[in-house]
Amino acid sequence: MQYLQVLANGIVLGALYACLAVGFSLVWGVLNVINMLHGSFIILGGYLTFFAWQNFGIHPLLALPFVAAILYGIGYVTQLLVINRVVSQPVLTTLTLTFGLDLILYNYMTVFYTATPRRVTLDLGHVELGGIFMPVDRLFGMVLALALTGMLYVLLRGSRIGRAIVAVRMDGAAAALMGIRINRIYAITFGIGALMAGAAGAIFSMVFPITSNLTGDFLGKAFVVCVIGGLGSVPGALVGGLALGIIESFAGQFFGPQHALTVGFLLMLVLLVVKPTGLTGIKGYE
Amino acid sequence: MVITLDKLSRLMVATGFVAIGFAASPGNAQDTIKIGAPLALTGGLADEGHKQVVVWDMWLAKVNGAGGINVGGKKMKVEIVKYDYQTNGTRAGQLAEKLVTDDKVNFVLAPFGSGHTKIVAAVAERYQVPLLACASSSESVFNQGLKYLFGTLSPNGGVTTAVVKYFKVQVPTLKRVAVLGRDDVFPKSMAQGISEAAKAQGLDVVYDQYYAVGTMDHSASVSAIKAARPDWIYVTGYTQDLILVRKQMADLGVKAPIVSMMTGPAYKEFTDGLGNLANGVTSSNWWHHATTYKGVGVWPSTQDFYKEFVAKNKHDPDYVHASCAAATVVLQDAIERAGTLDKAKVRDALAKTDITTFYGPVKFSPNGMNQERDLPIIQVQDKTIKVLNPPEIKSADFQVMK
Amino acid sequence: MTPTTRYLIFALWVIVLASTPLWAGNYFVRMAITIAMFSALTLSWNLIGGFTGYPSLSTAAFFGLGCYVGALSQRAGVPMILAWVAATVFVAVLAAVFGAIILRLRGHYFAIGSIGLVEVLRLVTSSWGSLTGGGDGLNVPLVQGGPNVVAQTFLAAMVTIMVIVFVVTVLVDRGRLGFGLRCIQQNEDAADMVGVDTTRYKVIAYTLSAMFCGTVGAAYASWTGYIDPTDTFSILMTIKVPVMCLLGGAGTVLGPVVGTGVYMILEEILWANFLDYNRAILGAVTVLLILFLPGGLLRISYKTVLAQLAARFNRLGAAA
Numbered sequence A: 001m002q003y004l005q006v007l008a009n010g011i012v013l014g015a016l017y018a019c020l021a022v023g024f025s026l027v028w029g030v031l032n033v034i035n036m037l038h039g040s041f042i043i044l045g046g047y048l049t050f051f052a053w054q055n056f057g058i059h060p061l062l063a064l065p066f067v068a069a070i071l072y073g074i075g076y077v078t079q080l081l082v083i084n085r086v087v088s089q090p091v092l093t094t095l096t097l098t099f100g101l102d103l104i105l106y107n108y109m110t111v112f113y114t115a116t117p118r119r120v121t122l123d124l125g126h127v128e129l130g131g132i133f134m135p136v137d138r139l140f141g142m143v144l145a146l147a148l149t150g151m152l153y154v155l156l157r158g159s160r161i162g163r164a165i166v167a168v169r170m171d172g173a174a175a176a177l178m179g180i181r182i183n184r185i186y187a188i189t190f191g192i193g194a195l196m197a198g199a200a201g202a203i204f205s206m207v208f209p210i211t212s213n214l215t216g217d218f219l220g221k222a223f224v225v226c227v228i229g230g231l232g233s234v235p236g237a238l239v240g241g242l243a244l245g246i247i248e249s250f251a252g253q254f255f256g257p258q259h260a261l262t263v264g265f266l267l268m269l270v271l272l273v274v275k276p277t278g279l280t281g282i283k284g285y286e
Numbered sequence B: 001m002v003i004t005l006d007k008l009s010r011l012m013v014a015t016g017f018v019a020i021g022f023a024a025s026p027g028n029a030q031d032t033i034k035i036g037a038p039l040a041l042t043g044g045l046a047d048e049g050h051k052q053v054v055v056w057d058m059w060l061a062k063v064n065g066a067g068g069i070n071v072g073g074k075k076m077k078v079e080i081v082k083y084d085y086q087t088n089g090t091r092a093g094q095l096a097e098k099l100v101t102d103d104k105v106n107f108v109l110a111p112f113g114s115g116h117t118k119i120v121a122a123v124a125e126r127y128q129v130p131l132l133a134c135a136s137s138s139e140s141v142f143n144q145g146l147k148y149l150f151g152t153l154s155p156n157g158g159v160t161t162a163v164v165k166y167f168k169v170q171v172p173t174l175k176r177v178a179v180l181g182r183d184d185v186f187p188k189s190m191a192q193g194i195s196e197a198a199k200a201q202g203l204d205v206v207y208d209q210y211y212a213v214g215t216m217d218h219s220a221s222v223s224a225i226k227a228a229r230p231d232w233i234y235v236t237g238y239t240q241d242l243i244l245v246r247k248q249m250a251d252l253g254v255k256a257p258i259v260s261m262m263t264g265p266a267y268k269e270f271t272d273g274l275g276n277l278a279n280g281v282t283s284s285n286w287w288h289h290a291t292t293y294k295g296v297g298v299w300p301s302t303q304d305f306y307k308e309f310v311a312k313n314k315h316d317p318d319y320v321h322a323s324c325a326a327a328t329v330v331l332q333d334a335i336e337r338a339g340t341l342d343k344a345k346v347r348d349a350l351a352k353t354d355i356t357t358f359y360g361p362v363k364f365s366p367n368g369m370n371q372e373r374d375l376p377i378i379q380v381q382d383k384t385i386k387v388l389n390p391p392e393i394k395s396a397d398f399q400v401m402k
Numbered sequence C: 001m002t003p004t005t006r007y008l009i010f011a012l013w014v015i016v017l018a019s020t021p022l023w024a025g026n027y028f029v030r031m032a033i034t035i036a037m038f039s040a041l042t043l044s045w046n047l048i049g050g051f052t053g054y055p056s057l058s059t060a061a062f063f064g065l066g067c068y069v070g071a072l073s074q075r076a077g078v079p080m081i082l083a084w085v086a087a088t089v090f091v092a093v094l095a096a097v098f099g100a101i102i103l104r105l106r107g108h109y110f111a112i113g114s115i116g117l118v119e120v121l122r123l124v125t126s127s128w129g130s131l132t133g134g135g136d137g138l139n140v141p142l143v144q145g146g147p148n149v150v151a152q153t154f155l156a157a158m159v160t161i162m163v164i165v166f167v168v169t170v171l172v173d174r175g176r177l178g179f180g181l182r183c184i185q186q187n188e189d190a191a192d193m194v195g196v197d198t199t200r201y202k203v204i205a206y207t208l209s210a211m212f213c214g215t216v217g218a219a220y221a222s223w224t225g226y227i228d229p230t231d232t233f234s235i236l237m238t239i240k241v242p243v244m245c246l247l248g249g250a251g252t253v254l255g256p257v258v259g260t261g262v263y264m265i266l267e268e269i270l271w272a273n274f275l276d277y278n279r280a281i282l283g284a285v286t287v288l289l290i291l292f293l294p295g296g297l298l299r300i301s302y303k304t305v306l307a308q309l310a311a312r313f314n315r316l317g318a319a320a
Helices: A002-031 A038-056 A061-081 A091-113 A136-158 A160-170 A172-177 A182-207 A214-227 A234-255 A258-274 B004-021 B046-065 B088-103 B114-126 B156-170 B184-198 B219-228 B239-251 B266-277 B302-313 B319-337 B344-351 C003-018 C026-051 C060-077 C081-101 C107-127 C147-174 C176-186 C190-191 C199-223 C236-247 C257-273 C278-292 C303-320
Strands: A126-129 A131-137 B032-039 B069-071 B073-086 B107-109 B132-133 B149-151 B175-182 B206-210 B234-238 B256-263 B281-286 B352-357 B360-363 B375-379 B384-389
Touching: A002 A131, A002 A182, A002 A234, A002 B219, A038 A182, A038 A214, A038 B266, A038 C060, A061 A182, A061 C003, A091 A214, A091 B088, A091 C236, A091 C278, A126 A136, A131 B239, A136 A160, A136 A182, A136 A234, A136 C147, A160 A172, A160 A182, A160 C176, A172 A182, A182 C190, A214 A234, A214 A258, A214 C107, A234 B219, A258 B206, A258 B219, A258 C107, B032 B046, B032 B088, B032 B234, B032 B319, B046 B073, B046 B302, B073 B088, B073 B319, B073 C176, B073 C257, B088 B114, B088 C026, B107 B234, B107 B319, B114 B132, B114 B149, B114 B184, B114 C147, B132 B319, B149 B375, B149 B384, B156 B184, B156 B256, B156 B281, B156 B375, B175 B219, B184 B219, B184 B234, B184 C003, B206 C199, B219 B239, B219 C081, B219 C147, B234 B239, B234 C107, B239 B256, B239 B266, B239 C190, B302 B384, B319 B344, B319 B360, B319 B375, B375 C107, B384 C081, C003 C147, C026 C060, C026 C176, C026 C199, C026 C236, C026 C257, C060 C107, C060 C190, C060 C199, C060 C236, C081 C107, C107 C236, C147 C199, C147 C257, C176 C190, C176 C199, C190 C199, C190 C257, C199 C236, C236 C257, C236 C278, C257 C278
Parallel strands: B032 B073, B032 B107, B107 B132, B132 B149, B175 B206, B175 B234, B234 B256, B256 B281
Antiparallel strands: A126 A131, B069 B073, B281 B375, B352 B360, B375 B384
16 A cells, blocks of 8 residues: 555656656757756746746746747757757767856846746645545646647657658768758757747646756756657657656655655666667657 | 047056055045955855844944944944855955954954854954954864954754754654754754754654755655654755655655754745745744843843844834844954954954843853853744744744644 | 876966965965865866776776775774875776676766766665664874865875876877777777777776775765765765866866866855855856856857957057
8 A cells, every 4th residue: 555655756756757757858859968958947947937827926837839830949959059060979069058148047037037946836635546645736747748749759750840850860971961950950959959848847847946056957867868868869868767667666665855866866877888779779750 | 549648648548546446455544444244145155144234234324323322431433344255165264364464354254154154263263353243153163272263153052952843742742853954164063953952752763864065856855754744744855845845755655743944944035935835944043022121222122133134124123134134243242342443452352241132142152152042942833933832922823734 | 188287287276276375364275285186087087088988987986995995994093194005906896897797888877877886886885884874974193283184185196196196198199099999989889999908998998997996985074083984975066076077178188277266266265255156156067057158168269259359459550
């Protein structure tokens, strides 16, 4: 009974982890860029949702598509104007660049929104199934994670843009020769990554207190999830998220909350060395 | 683009001026009293850092509006030199040293939190500059034998024992206590304190754990607490942690007659972030605006401070605001009594402080901490803060949480 | 730039830093200590990140470990300098073991693994309260003496460490090891095929890059007198060090020193003058540097720039 609850906790937590890592993973896989802005994008999405709710009474689930669209725009422009200029440089260059951009975005949010933790205080309650509690807002997170992953899958397989993204990922030079405008594809991909961060942020505004202090924590989780699931693979983010959620939940139960995070990171390190392609075993984006 | 000679020379002149501006700190040495303040304006403690700025600016306006501080018969204006140390310990130490040696401040105000106060205190002690700490209450900061450090909060120890006593009277069936603390200087010492005080007074501590800094989910602890069936759940942490814990308690259907959070309800952002879920949560607090102290300083009574604060900020002040404002009042009093800006003499005057301010009595123990006193126990009722204890300022009875 | 010019510039810089007590207040001395400290860290990082081209993000892991080993030794009564040596040795051994495991990874995988180490060590330190004091942190016995004595002691210590790392860098640069590392940086598989023992070379480079971070950490702990897990195992530091190195020019001998000096002075000016926007400005500067100076300050051809400027002045002169 107790263990079923721990498992349920792990699954819904894992869904949130998957939510926050999907966009990060896509950008990593296609652009080969470790996007240090990702945590701030999520928080920005959270802030936008919160202010829409506080000032205009818009429900977060209703605000979600708009917030996601705004983040897409920000991501698209950032990639087109800034990151594209050095996108083919080594990891460390793009990492430093996005780190610099993150300092700007972080500072902007701290000054204009303040670091005060805020939350959309709409409590959607929980469902109880034979003594097992599942919070409704986290279930929404789960639906969102599944939907985002699914939509991305369909988009990449079924649409012209999607196939172009896959083509660029597989062989950028060849894709360019085939007439694909690579810079535009990069911008779209980065935009989609930001869009997913925004959507996650909208859900998170009901679950977590939103504050610019959390950007680093979110980013850190995205790292771990991607490594566990397989770097740059979108279904991997889903698997990695769920795995991490369940592991942390059981580790918290058996070793105490003090050690739950350590177990997650240790697992990441071990997987990196033993099986760098992650649990799903998919290499790169597929 | 061709740079003309004219443009170039103008650019060079401009750069020169900037350089001089950086090199020369605003001079004429002792017409103003300079107080240094390393502040966390970005990073993990940004919110708390801004609270300090708000009240210090209020104090500054009042003092300078009245012509300044009276130093041995001469009125001197006050200036507070502020820097952002980004919630980064290395930086805090560096800025403290900059304030003392480069800006040549006369006194220093410590940043928020026990850990960073320690770092700044080490620098202040080295240079023998009086340092006032207004937001650290852990004995571990004050038991280092530092002579120039004074704190306006009273020790954690007294708070914990009093709280346990109070709840034992209120809920006679109280037996099982669950404690969950953040593994960080202040929240950890509070959690340790409660668990020891509870054991000492015959209660069973059925859950006693810490969570790591950076924990984003508390479902494991909350589920385990549920299984332990406590009568009293006591959680410590930063506001963002506490909001999350309280939310997850509701999500997972965890209930107890008493739920206390340190220092959650003392802050407005806690109730704002929780809405109805905040109702019923209790806490202890170092100060509440319902108190009616009268005393020295630019705010003669608690009411004066409260009214001015609300007029300026449109919300209630919390203990950080009050304690930090009080620190400046205490400093002013000590300077006036010393009649000089001499650091050692002001330090001695601080050590002899025995005054009442709008914030309450201030008298430092030999270790530099404000002495123990009856601290308010508060509860959120219908989204507002009610005082349960001490009886003089009580505004509601304790309500058992359902 | 000939090697001699490089060494001369470095020697001058050492003299500038070391002489701060003679011509400036303790605040500048503290800045000099911090610059020397970070220069030692960037020079160290350069061995693995610059020469070998492995994007290591584990500086803070070894720095933090050094802090704790040094602090714990000092608390156990070990004299200060010996405690620093102990920290160096301990970190070197640990880095060799960890390097042997993690250096099999490349690119992103290596970057993530190395940053993961910082996080794991922070969490372990934080939860191993009985040894490390956990979140409470540790007090380290303060060095006795007035502020001037303390400042001068640690200035001497940090500058010495910086010089040692610089000498190591020069030796590596001119020796067989440096050649091997550059081969690995160019093309690891090819290097392996022509007989470079890549694993051994990488582990040596990684260990060298880690051990002095340990020394710096231990010295830092003695200097500041108090350490805690979040400040010592700081992700910000682990990223800042490569940024400074890139700014100067990764893979060069002088680049890390130049990059650190420029970055730290810039940062100082921003901090002192922009209360609310210092991070954003630092971010903007980082972005501009990456976009417009991707090779670092040392890779700019100053001759070309000067020639162009001279040509412009000549034209102006002719017009007048």
